[in-house]
Amino acid sequence: MAGWLLLCPLLAWSEDEDVLKRYVPRVREVPASEKTLNFGIVYASQWTYYLTAQHSIIKKQGSFENWHRNMFSPHFDKDSFDYNIFKHGVTGNYYYLWFRSRGYDRVEAFWWSFLSSLAFEFTVETATERPSYQDIYQTPVYGTVLGVGMEKLSIFFHGQESWWGHTLGYVLNPFPLIPQWDEKYNFSYTPILSKEQKGLLVSYEF
Amino acid sequence: MNSRIISILFLLISFSARADKYVFKADQWQKGIHLFAGGGLNASIYNSDFAKQDQGVGLNFKTEVGYYINSQWALEAASRVKFNKVKEYLVWDTLFTGGLKYRFNHFPFTKSKGIYARAFAGKAPTVFYLRDSPEIYRKTKASRIQYDGPVYGGAIGNMYDGANGKVWYVEYGFTYQQLNRYIGVKNDGEIPVTEFANTGNKFKIYSLYVSIGLLVF
Numbered sequence: 001m002a003g004w005l006l007l008c009p010l011l012a013w014s015e016d017e018d019v020l021k022r023y024v025p026r027v028r029e030v031p032a033s034e035k036t037l038n039f040g041i042v043y044a045s046q047w048t049y050y051l052t053a054q055h056s057i058i059k060k061q062g063s064f065e066n067w068h069r070n071m072f073s074p075h076f077d078k079d080s081f082d083y084n085i086f087k088h089g090v091t092g093n094y095y096y097l098w099f100r101s102r103g104y105d106r107v108e109a110f111w112w113s114f115l116s117s118l119a120f121e122f123t124v125e126t127a128t129e130r131p132s133y134q135d136i137y138q139t140p141v142y143g144t145v146l147g148v149g150m151e152k153l154s155i156f157f158h159g160q161e162s163w164w165g166h167t168l169g170y171v172l173n174p175f176p177l178i179p180q181w182d183e184k185y186n187f188s189y190t191p192i193l194s195k196e197q198k199g200l201l202v203s204y205e206f
Numbered sequence: 207m208n209s210r211i212i213s214i215l216f217l218l219i220s221f222s223a224r225a226d227k228y229v230f231k232a233d234q235w236q237k238g239i240h241l242f243a244g245g246g247l248n249a250s251i252y253n254s255d256f257a258k259q260d261q262g263v264g265l266n267f268k269t270e271v272g273y274y275i276n277s278q279w280a281l282e283a284a285s286r287v288k289f290n291k292v293k294e295y296l297v298w299d300t301l302f303t304g305g306l307k308y309r310f311n312h313f314p315f316t317k318s319k320g321i322y323a324r325a326f327a328g329k330a331p332t333v334f335y336l337r338d339s340p341e342i343y344r345k346t347k348a349s350r351i352q353y354d355g356p357v358y359g360g361a362i363g364n365m366y367d368g369a370n371g372k373v374w375y376v377e378y379g380f381t382y383q384q385l386n387r388y389i390g391v392k393n394d395g396e397i398p399v400t401e402f403a404n405t406g407n408k409f410k411i412y413s414l415y416v417s418i419g420l421l422v423f
Contacts, residue, residue: 076329078352080398081333106423133329137285138285141269144241145243
């Protein structure tokens with residue numbers, strides 16, 4: 001059941017050339033400085049998530065000694081399937097979509113998802129638990145399968161050329177809202193200063 | 207052991223992820239890293255303390271990440287998630303395997319050049335959910351029992367070139383799992399806690415499966 005749910009989005013596709021041109025990620029040679037920045041953003045997000053969402057567990061079980069010792073003792077975890085399949089699959093899906101939106105091809109996005117997953121398992125989460133072989137495999141692999149499907153589904157919805165289509169498209173894959181680092185931002189702001197009122201008019205085109 | 211596994215992972219990363227110029231076809235595999243994903247059905251026979259000589263039928267989800275060495279050979283890391291309903295238990299297991307894949311240029315009784323065989327071995331955490339079995343739940347205080355042990359298997363399949371350029375496959379396979387250790391697990395909030403552990407009982411699973419899937423990249 002879980003697997004079929006992961007697999008179904010793979011079948012969606014939009015054939016409209018204009019839609020493909022506008023919403024399919026532009027693949028390019030990403031410079032090393034951008035790769036460092038892209039990975040750094042993921043890594044910072046992982047720490048932010050871990051320190052906030054796992055705060056009570058860190059307080060209860062976490063220690064610097066664990067953080068160091070656990071790095072060298074990966075194992076097969078005993079989590080339930082909703083964690084191991086769904087939550088890790090969805091997380092991997094966001095890693096994959098993030099790297100795709102930065103201009104990586106599918107294979108590169110998969111490898112960087114894999115590295116991101118390793119970074120979390122071996123250098124973040126170890127304060128409270130040992131790295132898990134299931135997570136090391138499943139996060140990037142299921143994430144990529146789901147991500148490929150979500151990207152296609154998102155493009156399909158954008159292809160409907162309606163407000164609800166674009167909304168759904170960005171809900172499924174929000175990262176194209178952030179332009180690639182070599183693009184101009186479609187962002188503008190205009191200060192409004194008059195005797196009666198003061199303000200800022202902000203617009204963002206997507 | 208652990209450092210060896212990590213070394214293999216980094217060795218795999220060091221292979222060029224970039225694909226050759228030609229595209230992957232059913233009868234002409236493209237050198238490089240490729241990912242397949244599919245789903246299907248499986249039938250299993252269980253022999254354990256909790257399910258003696260029982261049968262189960264269920265769904266599965268299979269993924270394979272392979273380094274395709276040339277047009278005929280590939281090294282692969284794969285997982286197959288199975289869900290089976292065996293009497294009152296939900297059984298969930300994940301077969302993590304490494305193996306070899308070989309494509310036959312000629313195969314008896316067919317002109318297809320997409321026929322391939324896989325041989326694999328690995329490890330398979332197998333979980334019995336006990337929630338629907340109040341008696342065992344009361345006795346053990348665990349909400350699930352997780353087994354652990356080696357898995358061996360083989361498969362034969364056929365790849366096809368789809369009309370829209372997609373490559374898809376149908377695969378038939380068998381697996382043998384010998385699970386030697388088990389732990390009883392209950393959740394303390396979000397944290398899984400081991401209630402008991404045992405290494406004395408051996409537990410075997412024989413499984414047949416069929417899977418249909420696609421080349422993701």
